[in-house]
Amino acid sequence: MLKTEEDSQIVRAVQALLRKKPCFSRQVAETLLDDFLGGGKVTASDTLTAREREVIQLVAEGQSNRAIADRWAVSVKTVETRRASAMRKLNLRSGVEFALHAVRNKLNEP
Numbered sequence: 001m002l003k004t005e006e007d008s009q010i011v012r013a014v015q016a017l018l019r020k021k022p023c024f025s026r027q028v029a030e031t032l033l034d035d036f037l038g039g040g041k042v043t044a045s046d047t048l049t050a051r052e053r054e055v056i057q058l059v060a061e062g063q064s065n066r067a068i069a070d071r072w073a074v075s076v077k078t079v080e081t082r083r084a085s086a087m088r089k090l091n092l093r094s095g096v097e098f099a100l101h102a103v104r105n106k107l108n109e110p
């Protein structure tokens with residue numbers, strides 16, 4: 001289920017889980033089916049959270065960890081953690097590789 005699902009869908013999902021039955025939203029079911037039929041492979045970029053993607057974009061735009069923390073109203077440590085997590089998932093070893101990844105994947109464009 002997606003967190004944007006309507007209340008009735010969430011209730012139906014909980015009822016299915018109580019009966020130990022699977023329950024997928026329409027969007028999730030379509031994605032799973034497309035991946036299965038198309039032999040879709042999950043890439044490292046697919047495993048990034050929205051915040052990890054955003055931190056990559058903001059770093060590529062030249063934002064500092066402090067500026068990102070201020071923008072998100074979080075601590076610098078939180079930004080550093082998101083950045084480190086994204087780098088680990090993407091197997092990047094330096095800030096330069098991090099920024100290059102963003103540019104190559106056009107993540108620095110609005």
